[in-house]
Amino acid sequence: MRVQVAIIGAGPSGLILGQLLHKAGIEAIILEAHTPDYVLGRIRAGVLEQVAVDLLDEAGVGARMHAEGLAHNGIELLIGGTRHRIDLHGLTGGKQVMVYGQTELTRDLMDARKAAGLATVYEAKEVAVADFDTDHPRVSYLKDGLRHEVQCDVIAGCDGFHGVCRASVPKTAITNFERVYPFGWLGLLSDTPPVAEELIYATHERGFALCSMRSRTRSRYYLQCALTEKVEEWSDDRFWDELRRRLDPQAAADLVTGKSLEKSIAPLRSFVAEPMRFGRLFLAGDAAHIVPPTGAKGLNLAASDVRYLARAFIEFFGGSTAGIDHYSARCLRRIWKAERFSWWMTNLLHRFPDTNPFEQRALEAELDYVIASHAGRTTLAENYVGLPFED
Known part of the structure; x- marks a missing residue:
């Protein structure tokens, strides 16, 4: 089989790229190691910058997002028991973010690809990339016991942090930068109304907490926890009780609890691989970088990579x-x-386990500056909604 572009990975970055290339008349195949249900079952990001919203519109899959997504003009910082609103819209000249779950975004992209009859191979095992340092790269994979080969002009590595594409690059050709954090996030998804209209980022002596959402009837909550914690040790009741402790009295009173749909612990890391091109192989999204979820940048960075890559192709x-x-x-x-x-x-x-009293007071002073200073609030808002492109 021969195509112009072989895309490895059917997550959001690979699917958006495939859709953009299809609209430009460029033939691409997507290879995914897992089943469609597995891909849809991954509980991930839910806050989209304008760049991601615009890209989904460009790809022709933004209708349901605009109909069901929640446009947010601000976020709240909960510090010392008091909430402080950051006016994203007012501080950035009218910009906002869109709350729309990655599961729904992925479903829209998968439906569009299926409707267009485009080639996607799920459960493609033992994927291997070869000859990407030449003008004739190849991708091979195992499907239903048979080995298949795809000849192509370029390969897009959208296969995530543990994917084959970055792992196939010679170690001498790539430099990795990494920061591993000494805690994780315990997340809970529930079919309950959100505790507030906007996201609440809480800093507390017991640890960080985040009140997020996926819709007006589905909420996503997070608690900072030790990496030694086991999700099996966290009953729903224990989670809700701990979340209340880290919220202000009004939010704690307003919190609607319910049975968890999903509960998991995710470690936090910062990671960047440089460069992102190796001959005819191009990395995008989590294959090239990971961010801690605090700033809501993971999916948005993947979207910006794909924006550049689609235009480049x-x-x-x-x-x-x-x-x-x-x-x-x-x-x-x-x-x-x-x-x-x-x-x-x-x-x-x-809260970091090795923070000394001086550092803690300095952090508290910085938080006070962020909420009390117009410049501090603007810096946070500009970065949160997404910085402009420098094409």
């Missing part, structure tokens, strides 16, 4: 290599700004 098949030549540098400039913001918010709002 369209230029390439139109006869210009300028886009692919500058792809890595353009992405990394934006990635490092998002990494810095996510790292900053994580340090500002969480």
